[in-house]
Amino acid sequence: MSNQILVVIEHLxxxxxxxxxxxxxxxxxxxxxxxxxxxxLLMGNGVDGMAGQLGISDKVIYVDDENLAEFNPQAYCKTxxxxxxxxxxxxxxxxxxxxxxxxxxxxSVDQNMPFIAYVSGISGDGNTITSSLYGxxxxxxxxxxxxxxxxxxxSGSFPADAGRMDGSPxxxxxxxxxxxxxxxxxxxxxxxxxxxxxxxxxxxxxxxxRGIQSxxxxxxxxxxxxxxxxxxxxxxxxxxxKWLAKTRQVGKSGLKVKPKLYLTxxxxxxxxxxxxxxxxxxxxxxxxxxxxxIFDYAHYGIVQDIFDFIPALNDKx
Amino acid sequence: MxxxxxIKQVPDLVEELEINSSGTDLDREWLKMKLxxxxxxxxxxxxxxxxxxGATVTAIALASDDIDKALFAAAAKGADRLIKITGVEGSSxxxxxxxxxxxxxxxxxxxxxxxxxxxxxxxxQLAVLxxxxxxxxxxxxxxxxxxxxxxxxxxxxYGGGMVAEFExxxxxxxGIQAAKETPRYVPVAKVRRAMRSSSIEEVSSGDLGVxxxxxxxxxxxxxxxxxxxxxxxxxxxxxxxxxxxxxxxxVK
Numbered sequence: 001m002s003n004q005i006l007v008v009i010e011h012l013x014x015x016x017x018x019x020x021x022x023x024x025x026x027x028x029x030x031x032x033x034x035x036x037x038x039x040x041l042l043m044g045n046g047v048d049g050m051a052g053q054l055g056i057s058d059k060v061i062y063v064d065d066e067n068l069a070e071f072n073p074q075a076y077c078k079t080x081x082x083x084x085x086x087x088x089x090x091x092x093x094x095x096x097x098x099x100x101x102x103x104x105x106x107x108s109v110d111q112n113m114p115f116i117a118y119v120s121g122i123s124g125d126g127n128t129i130t131s132s133l134y135g136x137x138x139x140x141x142x143x144x145x146x147x148x149x150x151x152x153x154x155s156g157s158f159p160a161d162a163g164r165m166d167g168s169p170x171x172x173x174x175x176x177x178x179x180x181x182x183x184x185x186x187x188x189x190x191x192x193x194x195x196x197x198x199x200x201x202x203x204x205x206x207x208x209x210r211g212i213q214s215x216x217x218x219x220x221x222x223x224x225x226x227x228x229x230x231x232x233x234x235x236x237x238x239x240x241x242k243w244l245a246k247t248r249q250v251g252k253s254g255l256k257v258k259p260k261l262y263l264t265x266x267x268x269x270x271x272x273x274x275x276x277x278x279x280x281x282x283x284x285x286x287x288x289x290x291x292x293x294i295f296d297y298a299h300y301g302i303v304q305d306i307f308d309f310i311p312a313l314n315d316k317x
Numbered sequence: 318m319x320x321x322x323x324i325k326q327v328p329d330l331v332e333e334l335e336i337n338s339s340g341t342d343l344d345r346e347w348l349k350m351k352l353x354x355x356x357x358x359x360x361x362x363x364x365x366x367x368x369x370x371g372a373t374v375t376a377i378a379l380a381s382d383d384i385d386k387a388l389f390a391a392a393a394k395g396a397d398r399l400i401k402i403t404g405v406e407g408s409s410x411x412x413x414x415x416x417x418x419x420x421x422x423x424x425x426x427x428x429x430x431x432x433x434x435x436x437x438x439x440x441x442q443l444a445v446l447x448x449x450x451x452x453x454x455x456x457x458x459x460x461x462x463x464x465x466x467x468x469x470x471x472x473x474x475y476g477g478g479m480v481a482e483f484e485x486x487x488x489x490x491x492g493i494q495a496a497k498e499t500p501r502y503v504p505v506a507k508v509r510r511a512m513r514s515s516s517i518e519e520v521s522s523g524d525l526g527v528x529x530x531x532x533x534x535x536x537x538x539x540x541x542x543x544x545x546x547x548x549x550x551x552x553x554x555x556x557x558x559x560x561x562x563x564x565x566x567x568v569k
Contacts, residue, residue, distance in 0.1 A: 012475065071481065074454045098458040098475045101433070101492070105445030106455075108411075114530025115411075115441040128534070134436045135330045138343070139539045142439065144531040152441075184454045184485040187470070192478030204568065228569060240358070240495045246478050253458070253474050253494065261568045268330070282566055284559065285545060291333060293539065300562060301545030302555045312556035317569075 003036035025162025045069035055167020077106035195247025204230025211266015269294030355432025409529035414446035419523035440529035444492030457492035
């Protein structure tokens with residue numbers, strides 16, 4: 001095992017995703033404490049220029065292959081596993097993102113390494129790894145028992161600015177493993193349909209979750225949003241139930257928003273939702289469960305039945 | 318077309334969660350369990366394919382307290398075959414995935430669909446681990462599957478509502494984020510009928526030889542991140558106080 005930390009860089013449409021800088025910043029902190037080298041793994045086709053944004057790393061390993069031009073679970077798993085096999089890093093950091101979820105477990109099995117998922121914290125020495133489980137209601141500290149470990153890090157757990165540094169780290173070109181026989185092929189990226197309302201530009205969002213129980217209860221929420229001069233947004237279950245359009249969804253697989261007021265009604269605050277709204281200027285949460293994780297992120301909390309609270313607030317407006 | 322759907326029960330998060338006396342796991346004595354919601358979506362997607370073009374749907378699960386009920390509920394919804402894997406002591410996803418892989422190796426299958434994640438899979442999501450133990454390709458965070466023969470078009474969701482489209486062939490493992498339709502509901506009476514009319518096959522987990530590779534030192538409720546200032550009183554009082562705050566902050 002080497003004393004290196006490997007951070008898998010994620011990029012889409014030519015942009016390095018924030019999760020990469022968040023992990024780089026944290027990895028730098030650990031490597032400064034433990035004396036190891038911070039290595040960024042960049043994969044793609046003709047994207048070597050991105051290395052200039054990875055100045056915080058001691059070294060960039062760049063793998064260029066036409067089969068890596070777009071993310072592909074099969075191609076990326078094979079490539080990361082082959083780099084890990086060569087390097088034997090003590091820590092492999094991968095985003096707990098859509099792309100990362102298709103890499104981390106594969107590397108764990110293929111390289112017989114421990115894997116700790118949903119990581120929201122890592123101690124300065126890299127030895128204690130905290131996962132956010134049970135919809136954000138419990139934290140679990142783990143220590144791995146292997147020589148190295150794969151972790152998947154929840155977006156927004158560490159500040160991105162700490163890892164954002166331009167520079168010219170040394171770039172080592174590595175050859176991709178044989179990717180000629182992929183049974184899985186990338187076809188296209190489908191952009192989201194534009195909705196009637198762009199929730200990312202709204203100053204006031206009234207956001208509903210599972211607690212709304214039925215789409216019959218949406219009109220009172222719409223009334224509230226309109227009286228406040230804002231729009232209605234929601235958490236994932238509301239979209240899965242087809243009560244609101246995908247364009248209204250806030251969170252990991254939805255949109256990131258930063259309104260002046262984010263008022264949540266019946267949202268418990270699972271990490272996937274928190275990712276999308278925690279930077280709002282003013283967060284007010286209403287939920288019947290006093291232990292709902294949303295109250296850890298809200299500025300003001302109201303424990304109340306939303307069906308009593310919404311009409312009461314509507315009356316005041 | 319044979320579709321296998323691994324399912325599991327997870328704690329119902331609506332209930333208050335308590336930590337056990339060793340401080341490393343939930344107190345499970347009074348814990349209310351329910352089918353993992355993503356597994357419910359995976360089952361629904363499989364059943365939609367069955368409804369649309371015909372398929373044999375097999376629900377498979379590791380033995381646990383409430384699992385028979387969950388398997389019979391799957392049968393009541395339309396699953397054709399129920400399998401329970403016995404002999405897995407640990408609770409890690411690595412062990413679950415290896416046990417599933419051992420059992421599934423002896424079954425004809427084209428697609429394995431399971432929930433993209435669960436609320437308690439600390440050592441990783443089942444779909445990808447299982448795919449690698451079986452050495453078949455995988456796609457996670459799937460929100461759409463279209464089949465024609467042994468070819469399939471899969472939609473994988475990225476952030477911001479962006480979707481990546483992949484083309485693959487069976488066999489494949491899919492981690493389902495959301496089915497095309499809201500998962501169907503079955504009344505209890507229908508589950509009871511399924512308990513009489515269908516049976517659960519039991520298979521042994523076989524040799525595992527894997528574990529999570531990590532140990533839990535501590536479970537705890539997250540500290541309030543600064544925490545919210547709580548507004549107490551009746552709904553009426555709370556609404557009034559919130560109005561004052563919004564006015565004072567210049568939001569309203």
